Structure formats: structure tokens, C-alpha cells
Amino acid sequence: MNNTAIEVWLVEDDDDVRQTLLQTLQLSDLPARGFSRAEQALQSLTPEAPVVVLSDVRMPGMDGLALLKQLQARDAELPVLLLTGHGDIPMAVAAIHQGAQDFFEKPFEPEQLLRSLRRAIDKRALVLENRRLRRQLADSRGQTLLLGQTPQIEQLRRQIDNIADTSASVLILGETGTGKEMVARSLHQGSGRKGNLVAVNCTALPESIFESEMFGAEPGAYTGVNKRRIGKIEHADGGTLFLDEIEGMPLNLQAKMLRVLQESALERLGGNKLVKVDARIVAATKVDLQRASAAGLFRADLYFRLNVVTLALPPLRERRADIPLLFLHFIEQAKERYHRDVPPPDAALIQQLLNRDWPGNVRELRHHAEQYVLGVLPSAPSAPDLTLPQHLFRLEQQLILAAMKQAEDNVALAAERLGIPRKTLYDKLARYKHTNGAEL
Template sequence: MNPMSLPPLSSTAGGSLQVLLIEDDAVLRRVCVQALDLADLPVVAVGSAEEGLARLAAPLPDGLAWGAVVSDVCLPGLDGRVLLQRLPRQGLSLPVILVTGHGDIAMAVEAMRDGAYDFIEKPFGGDRLVESVRRALDRQRLSLENQDLRARLERLAAGGQGSGRLLGDAPAMRTLRRHIEALAPLDVEVLIQGETGSGKEEVARALHEASGRRGEFVALNCAALPESVFESEVFGHESGAFTGAGRRRIGRIEHAQGGTLFLDEIESMPLSLQVKLLRVLQQGTLERLGSNQIIAVDCRLLAATKVDLLALSETGAFRADLYYRLHVAPLQVPPLRQRREDVPLLLAHFLAEAAARYRRQAPVLSPAQLARWLAHDWPGNVRELKNVAHRLCLGLDEPGETLSEPGGLVHTLDQVERLLIEEALAVCEGQVSRAAERLQLPRKTLYDKLARLGLGPHRAGER
């Protein structure tokens, strides 16, 4: 598990979220600010709706964003209900919690219909306020994250990566795309290595599409062919070449003339035919089974494997000369567990894809569900994630039951939190103050988490 690839779950597209409190009663305003401060919820307090609207319209420093509004209903000048109606007109989409000492059930229902997130009647305890604000911030954080995911998908689509093949902002994916761009136009064989479900065929298709070759992309899984028909399927045969060969068959290599031949699971190719493939690569010609005619071929070979071909060649299970011919330009496709920061992006893409396919509404995932997804190891890689997304869209799985992680949600969240803190400490060279800023946490809170999780700064003596 690579903690360096995980993004902070507490971060959002807009940065650290703060609360705007609008209350004309100075004493109550001070009490509310104190309750929110004690809960580590950043708050800005003003005494009127007019001042609150001005604060919301003013630009915020980098790394800050408004997360929620708490407003008294009865205010001098504009009241809280009018404020609630004006926010959308100013292009602001924020959860609004209304507070009043003069409300009743009818007013609460009407306020909720107008779009209020919650309604609190005076007198109320600090716990009630904090609990409502936390839920509002979680909702806003999720909304911002969804907006950010949509924007990232649009940027990737604009850059020619909208097919879902090479989605991802992780450093390993950016490196892979850069290598594909460099290798695509070159007439060189490429060996694509990666685990099952990591996207090896999608990498091959991306190479073909960027190569400029006008012929077809022809894909063949070597493990799916019985050895008895392998030679005929790949190299072709003449009529009468063997019993049952009633007519000539053009093999996959010829079919890929002018294009690309992709051989997946090439480790399954029979040894007797590996030498024949090597001859095609070296001489650019082939002979169909049952024929002496030499046929010139121009197709680019891309091969993929999920095993260590060098180790196989050392044991004689794979031809070493073919391995070294293919290994001139190797590409490694990273497993999903090594690029976990791409999980939200991929999940959003596949949920949208499934929603369009099945004509259903894509489900919205909560931060807790996303944390569970981030903590999962994804042994089936992108293919497993895609299947999970489609099942979720079809309503076949409850979000909390889709993945079988041991230990329950608390254990999963602790696991994610540990990875995030380890990442921040590593990036900040063990300096807790800098790590706290990176994680957008008070330093005392981070020290408490370090103690609870049994972690420590990488640099001794840090204060």
C-alpha cells in the first residue's frame, strides 16, 4: 500500500471550509462562535444579513471557501428568510441553517421548502449547533468534490482522454501517458506489463490511436486459444492445409496489415510458435500454414503480460530471444492500489457511464463511503472498480456492503487517516507544524491523532 498516493479526505476543491454566522445578539453571537471554535470549525461572525452578503461576495484567500451559513431569522434590515432567497441569485450554493426564537413548525416547514438545510429553535445547546453545522459542511464538501470531479473529467475529455482508458491524475498515470505519447508514432514493439484488470488493453488501444496507423487494431488473448488452432488463428492457413481446412483463412497478423496487433497474455503462446512470431518480427514476412508463399506484412506488435516474462525465460517456459525483442520498450501499468487518488475520479466516470447506459440516476456517495473505497486494495484493479460502479448504479449493492473490508467503518477510516498523516509527514520531512497545515488541522489536533494512531514525526525533537 502506497500512502504517498492518497489525497487528504478533509480537503476539497475549494480548500478549507469556514462558517458564516449571522446573529444580531452580541452575547448569543459570542456563545455560538465559542461553541464552533471548540469544535475546530472555522467561523466568521457578523451582526446583519447585509454584512453577511458583503462577506460572501468578497474574494477569499487561497485555500479558503465558504462551507455553510448560520443565520438568525429575525434580524434588523434583511431577515434570514430573505437572505436564504438571495444567496442563489448571487450564484452562491451553500447550506443555510436558520435560527429563531419565534418560530414554529409551520415556519420550519416553510423554511425547508425555501431551501434551508436545517432549522434550529432557541434556546439551543452548543452540541445541537455543532452537529447541524458539521452535517452541513459534510454536504458542502461532498458537493464541491463532485464539482471538482466533473471538472477534471471535462478537462481530461478535452485533452483527448475522455474514453476512460487513461483517466487519472496520479504521477504514475501522467508518466504512463507521457511514455505513450513518445512511443506511439515509433515503429517499435511494446511490452505492456501490469496486473489483471489494470487496463493493459486500453493502453494498447491508446498507442494505436496515437500512432497514425490507418489499419485496424486487432486484439487477441493468447490464453483463450487452444494450441491446436493457435497457428491457424494467428498466421492463417491455406485451403487443405489440414483436415477441415476447406478454404483459405487470413490470420490475425495479416488482418492487422497497416495497423496494430495486440497479443494479450503472450506468456500463454505455445513455445513452438514463439519462434515463428519472432521470425515475423525480424523479417517482416510470414507464411500461412500449408503454403510456401512468403507474404510481406506491416503490422505493429503490442504484447501484454501479467507475469514476469524474464523469470519465465530463465526457466525455459518463454523464449528468451522473443522476450528481449519485446522488452525494448516496456510500459508498466500501475495497479489501482498504487494510485488511490484516482479512485474518486474513476468512480465518478464509471457511475456516469453506468447511469447513461442504464438510464438511471447515478448515486451520490458520502465521504464515509468514499473513505471505504479509498482504503480498499482493489485486487481486480480498474475492472473491479468499474463493476462496483455499475452494480451501485443498478441498485444491486448497498454502498456499505459492496466491499468486504475487515474491521468495520471505524477501522477503515483509521486506516485511511493513518495513511494520510504518514503521507503528510513524509512530504513535510517530519515537521508536524507543516504537516498540520497541509492537512488543514490545528497542530494540537494532529498531535492527538499521532498519539491515538501510534505515529510520530520523522524528525526527532519536532515541536
């Protein structure tokens, strides 16, 4: 979801404060809507509303903490930020522990508030986008094996729907890892054929056994064959034969495959009898077969017989908009396979995925999803070395948060141990929360 679609809902009973804050938000290009009472905001809230809530604590009727509780009950992932003019430190700590994203004491620094609101907006946009993708995944299951919303994938699905229930031979073109076998499975799934989908990688089969593996063999055809052997093509009778990397098929056997295509029949190795076979042939390649034919590396007549219908699969870099949906789908598969539960990917990771070129295409993306679930996904390039002020800021933060932990969130005791005023400590705690999301 586009972050500009997220609106800030300001709940503030003081008319002057509310109008001033609304003006500040609007001048900062943050869409905002004001409410004078918490009850009004609750009545206006719809499920999965694209909003973040900024509320005063001390208000007549329902106060900010009660509003926080109600909002958390409706949507635990809805960001809520609270304002108070009373310097109530225990209340601030309690609110953060109850789920408030941030807490500000009036008067506050506008830039700090705006930074925190923008982080809340980013978080809300990511949550809603992940929910949308999950719904889309649920809707797509059982309908197609090809996930995606891009025009290329939509067109490919339409082409598959148009030809799936025919007997036409199909040639699938695409780089390694683009999902050519998924296209073959989609064609078989939509064909209505009762037989099997038999997949063969032509490059992986050694030439010495290619003929017997594909066409079968009669007893005595070669040493060790004492009974009839049924080949891959016959196993696909009544179904679909998928020939992946067909450019790897030996030239001397391409004529026999051409006969299968032309006559729907084959001869087993060592036999003379024609065996009828009703198998739909789907082939796939990552090379230019027409150029290979011109170079004498592939039979031209077989190429033209296969090339009745051509389906071209785009590389992942040309359908980047599908990456979040695919990644989430692969995460769900990996969670089930490895019995792991992991949080959804954050915006930074999704952006990294969108920026990659993916030479291994969808297969490489699937491996990344598995690494994410297993907790071994390689880290992004490290950030540049910190400046001295940044190092000092982090050191101060660590010391103060350690003091708060030792004092069990007692601000007065922590401030005394650190030798700083309570007000200074609270200001620093708020600043650390805004900067890094550190827990109080």
C-alpha cells in the same frame, strides 16, 4: 476537498450574539466569518464557495428566509442553517421544507449546533469534490484513455506520449484488471496509424487453431479451408497488434512470431510465400517473462525482442487517490449504458472504496460502479447491535414522526396526541433532525 477548507458564514445582526457564536465556532476548530447583514453575505458569495451558512431569521432588511431563497437560487446544494429567537414552529417547518438543512431556536444547545454544522461541512465538502471530479472527467475526455492524477499514472502518460508515434515494440506489465488494453489503445490512438487495433487474448485461443487464427491459412491447409483465410496479424496491417497474456502463446509458434517482429513478414499456414506486414506489436503479461524464459516456458529471444520498451501498470491499491475519479467515470458510463440516473456516491461509500485492496483492480472497481447504478451494490458490514438507549431513542423518534405525519405537521395537535408539551416536541424534532437527518 479537505473539510478544514470549508468556512462557516455566520449572518447575525446582533453584535454580541455574533461575536459569541464566532468565538464558539473558532474554539471548536471551525473556520468562521461573520456578517451583520444578509446583503453582505450575498455580495461576498462566489460560485461554488467552500462555505456553509448559519443565519438568523429575524433581521433588518433581508431576513433569513429571503436569504435562504437567494442562496438556493445561486446554489441549490449550499447548506443553510437558520436561527430564531421567536419559537415560530410553522416557520421552522416551512424553512426545512424550503431547503434549510436545520433550524435552531434560541437559546440552543451549542453541541447540537456544532454537530449539525459539522454534518453540513461534510456535505458541502463532498458536493464540491464531486463537482471537481466531474470537471476533471470532462476535461480528460478525448485527451487520454488513462484517467488519474497520481504520479504513477502521470508518468505512464508521459511515457506513452514519448513512444506512441514510434514503431517500437512495447511490453506492458501489470496485474489482472489494471487496464493493460487501455494502455495499448492509448499507444494506438497516439501512433497516427490508419490501420486497426487488433486485440488477441493468447490464453483464450485454443492451441489447435492458434496458428490459423494468428497467421492465416491458404486453401487446402487443413480440412474445410476452401479459400484463403486472413489471420489476426494481417488484419492489423497498418495498425497495431495487441497480444494480451502473451505468456499463453504456444511455444512452437513463438518462433513464427519472432519472425514477424524481426522481418515484418509472415507465412500463412499451408503457404510458402512471405507476406509483408506493417503492424506495431504491443504485448501484455501479468507474469515475469524473464523468469518464465529461464524455466523454458517462454522463448528468451522473443522476450528480448518484445521488451524494447516496458510500461509497468500499478495495481489500484498503489494509486488509491485515483479511485474517486475512476468510480465516478464508471458510474457515468453505466448510467448511459443502463439508462439509469443515480445520485453521486456519498462520503461513506467513497471511504469504503478507498479502504478496499481491490485484487481485481480497475476492472473490479468498474463492476462496483455498475452495481451502484443498478442498485445491487453489496451493503457494507452491518453495525454492531444497538444498545437499549439507542433502541428507545429510535422507537421514540418513530412514534413522534408518525404523530407529526398524522397531524399534517401541526405541532400543537401532534403534541396533544402524544401527551407532551409543544416545547418538548419541538426540541425532540430538532434533536432527531440533527441525529439522522429525518424530515420534519
